[in-house]
Amino acid sequence: QVQLQGSGPGLVKPSETLSLTCSVSAYSISSGYYWGWIRQPPGKGLEWIGSMYYSGTTSYNPSLYNPSLRSRVTISVDTSKNQVSLKLTSVTAADTAVYYCVRSPPEGVGALYMWWFDPWDQGTLVTVSS
């Protein structure tokens, strides 16, 4: 049964880059499925950050674009390490959250993707503070 385990610094300074890694076990990333990240600020709801296919197709939440409309988010995979990574640049206190690594089915219908999320890792709390 596939298992996901996230890791990374629990404290990041404002304006710096948040970097997290999700290690996948009992399943090869290059065999398919979409891999993504979702975050949850303390005591609040869920926000989808983005998802990607191992071969490179990505989709990010526009709410995480900067004022010049460039994404602050980069999701990547390392098939040799069987890991998924998240980078979020120019962080502020508003980026303080538990970050979850997730998997979604590889199938699609037309232009739509079956992006429900199962499983989730236990989550990594990242606090943005100086």
Place this chain on the structure above:
Amino acid sequence: DIVMTQSPDSLAVSLGERATINCKSSQSVLYSSNNKNWLAWYQQKSGQPPKLLIYWASTRGSGVPDRFSGSGSGTDFTLTISNLQAEDVAVYYCQQYYSTPITFGQGTRLDIK
């Protein structure tokens, strides 16, 4: 963006009774190409990650008890928990995957009365 609105924000139900949680999307999530509603439900217990309960609005996820059922179509959906158990205390979220950005409802907290 599709806005997902859940009601109520919280509810308390007696053990053994039925709990009903509603979710409304700002536009239809029914896709004509496969005649399915692109909507999922999750359960999040305190201190744990969310767990997938339902996808395609009414298909139970692996290992999910049949006490949990989903219904609805278009813009209006319902999660029903029958024969409420103590372990069902949690926050429940609906999610649409019809279009990006993927969006979630604000959550409904379920407690025991």
